[in-house]
Amino acid sequence: MSVNRQFLLQARPEGPIKHSDFKLFEGALPEINEGEVLVQVLLVALEPAMKGWMEARVDYVAPMQIGDVMRGRGLGRVIESDNTAFPEGTLVMGGFGWQEYAASRGVDLTILPEGITPEAAMNVLGITGLTAYFGMMDIGKPEAGETVLVSGAAGATGSVAGQLAHLSGARVVGIAGGRVKCDWLVDDLGFAGAIDYKAGELAEQLKALAPDGVNVFFDNVGGDILDLGLENIADRARVVLCGGISRYNETGPLAGPKNYFNLIYRRARMEGFIVIDYAKRFPEASSYLVDHLRSGELKHHETVLDGFEQLPQALMDLFTGGNIGKQLVRVAD
Amino acid sequence: MSVNRQFLLQARPEGPIKHSDFKLFEGALPEINEGEVLVQVLLVALEPAMKGWMEARVDYVAPMQIGDVMRGRGLGRVIESDNTAFPEGTLVMGGFGWQEYAASRGVDLTILPEGITPEAAMNVLGITGLTAYFGMMDIGKPEAGETVLVSGAAGATGSVAGQLAHLSGARVVGIAGGRVKCDWLVDDLGFAGAIDYKAGELAEQLKALAPDGVNVFFDNVGGDILDLGLENIADRARVVLCGGISRYNETGPLAGPKNYFNLIYRRARMEGFIVIDYAKRFPEASSYLVDHLRSGELKHHETVLDGFEQLPQALMDLFTGGNIGKQLVRVAD
Numbered sequence: 260m261s262v263n264r265q266f267l268l269q270a271r272p273e274g275p276i277k278h279s280d281f282k283l284f285e286g287a288l289p290e291i292n293e294g295e296v297l298v299q300v301l302l303v304a305l306e307p308a309m310k311g312w313m314e315a316r317v318d319y320v321a322p323m324q325i326g327d328v329m330r331g332r333g334l335g336r337v338i339e340s341d342n343t344a345f346p347e348g349t350l351v352m353g354g355f356g357w358q359e360y361a362a363s364r365g366v367d368l369t370i371l372p373e374g375i376t377p378e379a380a381m382n383v384l385g386i387t388g389l390t391a392y393f394g395m396m397d398i399g400k401p402e403a404g405e406t407v408l409v410s411g412a413a414g415a416t417g418s419v420a421g422q423l424a425h426l427s428g429a430r431v432v433g434i435a436g437g438r439v440k441c442d443w444l445v446d447d448l449g450f451a452g453a454i455d456y457k458a459g460e461l462a463e464q465l466k467a468l469a470p471d472g473v474n475v476f477f478d479n480v481g482g483d484i485l486d487l488g489l490e491n492i493a494d495r496a497r498v499v500l501c502g503g504i505s506r507y508n509e510t511g512p513l514a515g516p517k518n519y520f521n522l523i524y525r526r527a528r529m530e531g532f533i534v535i536d537y538a539k540r541f542p543e544a545s546s547y548l549v550d551h552l553r554s555g556e557l558k559h560h561e562t563v564l565d566g567f568e569q570l571p572q573a574l575m576d577l578f579t580g581g582n583i584g585k586q587l588v589r590v591a592d
Numbered sequence: 593m594s595v596n597r598q599f600l601l602q603a604r605p606e607g608p609i610k611h612s613d614f615k616l617f618e619g620a621l622p623e624i625n626e627g628e629v630l631v632q633v634l635l636v637a638l639e640p641a642m643k644g645w646m647e648a649r650v651d652y653v654a655p656m657q658i659g660d661v662m663r664g665r666g667l668g669r670v671i672e673s674d675n676t677a678f679p680e681g682t683l684v685m686g687g688f689g690w691q692e693y694a695a696s697r698g699v700d701l702t703i704l705p706e707g708i709t710p711e712a713a714m715n716v717l718g719i720t721g722l723t724a725y726f727g728m729m730d731i732g733k734p735e736a737g738e739t740v741l742v743s744g745a746a747g748a749t750g751s752v753a754g755q756l757a758h759l760s761g762a763r764v765v766g767i768a769g770g771r772v773k774c775d776w777l778v779d780d781l782g783f784a785g786a787i788d789y790k791a792g793e794l795a796e797q798l799k800a801l802a803p804d805g806v807n808v809f810f811d812n813v814g815g816d817i818l819d820l821g822l823e824n825i826a827d828r829a830r831v832v833l834c835g836g837i838s839r840y841n842e843t844g845p846l847a848g849p850k851n852y853f854n855l856i857y858r859r860a861r862m863e864g865f866i867v868i869d870y871a872k873r874f875p876e877a878s879s880y881l882v883d884h885l886r887s888g889e890l891k892h893h894e895t896v897l898d899g900f901e902q903l904p905q906a907l908m909d910l911f912t913g914g915n916i917g918k919q920l921v922r923v924a925d
Contacts, residue, residue, distance in 0.1 A: 481853070512850060517846060
């Protein structure tokens with residue numbers, strides 16, 4: 260234990276992310292200063308948004324520079340401490356990046372809540388869970404009896420967003436790829452229905468599952484799926500623009516939603532958001548999510564790849580639908 | 593005076609509206625029943641939305657049937673009355689349709705407010721003025737110091753919407769076709785700037801006039817103009833979808849706004865509305881508009897064609913940008 264393996268950003272992705280966009284680097288183990296802790300990283304969480312950081316195409320966070328340690332949140336164990344708030348052995352979550360060890364002054368660390376597994380915390384209490392919370396509760400605002408459509412429903416954000424709508428008393432319909440994911444949504448997560456986008460006849464499936472239209476459409480996908488949703492909105496619908504996984508691997512100009520004009524006919528709204536804007540309210544969201552995890556009302560599933568060197572592959576898998584629920588890498592036990 | 597000329601819907605438009613979509617018909621002068629009034633129509637107001645009614649492609653109003661008198665609002669004089677609320681000689685506004693005379697029980701009639709000219713009333717107090725009011729004040733909600741972009745700014749809706757934003761203390765930038773319209777916006781209506789979309793370099797012009805981005809974008813046009821606006825929205829912008837004049841003459845599938853994803857990066861909202869949903873609040877809007885017409889703070893301009901037979905042409909002119917301000921036809925003096 261004198262080497263700290265890290266993945267550095269070696270090249271900005273052009274098209275899909277490639278292994279050669281990263282460089283595996285053997286850095287020195289960080290030394291801690293006064294008030295700091297040394298954290299051994301156990302789990303790293305993967306999110307599609309990372310591609311935007313690598314490409315520096317978004318401006319809501321500082322752009323990553325070539326040579327930077329790849330940015331990302333994880334969970335680790337304090338193995339050396341000069342900070343009484345985080346004694347040795349404490350399990351903490353924070354923005355450690357893609358490396359095996361990180362030093363921290365503790366200001367951005369959160370202690371793993373009691374009764375929550377590390378995997379559940381990285382999933383539901385991580386950035387995708389918070390994204391689901393604010394997108395669904397603050398922008399979608401589903402009401403009891405309404406029909407809520409979630410695309411990318413078996414992903415980390417979608418699966419939490421759909422369950423939050425279900426907990427609000429809405430009828431939730433998910434769109435996901437493949438029978439396994441769809442069964443999970445309906446059998447385990449309480450979705451009223453699920454549409455397998457790989458099975459074709461999406462329009463007919465949606466009409467059957469949402470005959471009175473969609474009141475809230477939480478979109479993680481964009482492209483044809485966004486158009487399908489827009490075609491089926493009900494009066495005064497809220498279309499929550501959370502992401503666009505179908506877009507992130509494209510390089511040229513992309514088509515917009517040709518059915519946007521339905522927002523007029525249906526007096527509806529389409530709204531985007533960035534979860535970090537809600538940072539002051541993260542405690543409120545975490546408290547809600549922790550309560551519902553503990554009560555068992557919020558289900559969760561993680562797709563975990565083992566081994567630090569799996570990090571690039573785990574990120575790539577997000578763009579091909581390889582994961583169910585949250586994509587994690589177990590860096591150490 | 594025994595004949596009542598009417599324009600009937602003869603064919604649903606395919607592509608641009610044609611003269612042959614209408615049939616000039618000589619009907620009988622209506623006879624009034626107990627409690628009714630007979631109105632001689634003096635002015636008829638034209639709106640782009642009429643094309644959607646003719647095509648029966650919208651569902652927020654009952655579709656027009658072939659053979660119906662063309663639907664539309666106008667202003668007329670009561671020439672025979674069995675209703676004490678509307679004595680002979682009263683100037684009234686109502687949905688008389690494209691005909692020279694109409695009988696009415698009075699329930700849908702509004703008396704021309706004192707101190708307002710018939711033309712100003714048909715313009716600012718008509719459906720386009722109300723549309724401007726609710727779209728700008730209820731959905732756009734401009735605040736003092738914000739930058740508001742209005743497309744189709746020299747049209748009936750846009751010119752009122754822009755002035756309402758100006759009265760709210762916002763900096764208003766308009767997009768219109770040609771120097772004459774642009775000068776009118778800046779010199780007469782208090783716009784801070786105007787972009788002539790026929791002069792090219794729209795993106796550069798907009799960047800210069802709205803360097804900090806657009807807080808409210810009131811869009812009447814769609815297409816490339818909507819994309820331009822979306823590219824330039826500021827954080828938390830409100831994009832008001834009022835109409836899409838660039839779309840109404842197209843028949844095939846239309847492209848959507850390719851910059852919609854900027855709604856996420858800018859945490860912004862795009863929202864449609866239908867003015868008739870606000871019917872209960874029309875008195876509130878009319879009262880505001882009348883006050884500001886009387887005070888001279890709200891300017892107005894009408895493009896008036898003379899003669900009943902000009903009605904089809906007047907409607908067609910709306911789609912080629914022929915009008916400045918409100919398009920009206922003077923049916924009688």
